[in-house]
Amino acid sequence: MTTDSSQHTHSHHHDDARSFVRAVEDASTERGLRLTPLRREVLQLVAAAGKPVKAYDLLDRLRETHGNAAPPTVYRALDFLLENGFIHKLESINAYVSCHHPAESHQVPFLICDVCSCAQEVCDERVAELIEAQAKAFGFRPQAQTLEVHGVCKNCRKA
Structure with missing residues (x-):
């Protein structure tokens, strides 16, 4: 099966x-x-x-x-x-x-499984907006953004 x-x-x-x-x-x-x-x-x-x-x-x-x-x-x-x-x-x-979303330019965080190496794109513009707002509050002008969260995915946790 x-x-x-x-x-x-x-x-x-x-x-x-x-x-x-x-x-x-x-x-x-x-x-x-x-x-x-x-x-x-x-x-x-x-x-x-x-x-x-x-x-x-x-x-x-x-x-x-x-x-x-x-x-x-x-x-x-x-x-x-x-x-x-x-x-x-x-x-x-x-x-x-x-x-x-290949038609639109954007920065997104990823959830990366350390067991199976799968990566899930987190499509939530609030995350990028929050980082931009925090950067602006510090007077920082970001040029690139990479946010990667490592852990264990749902499928690997079940195994």
């Missing part, structure tokens, strides 16, 4: 990955950005991973189709995707995840 359930989740995730890539394609077109075939492939790999993925894991997967792919190739694609808000970098684990 577990196998059927995981296969269903896996297939559902690929549908999500495809719709995510389509959303990024649409956002790129609207903004006049160039989503090259390589950038699209790196984006697909991040989306299909289903959990945070490291750059060198992406490189290994990319080499399956592009044998001569080098680290700068992956990092340039990741930089483009990050700069345009299509993916997020989880600094504490040095890994990348697809963004839940």
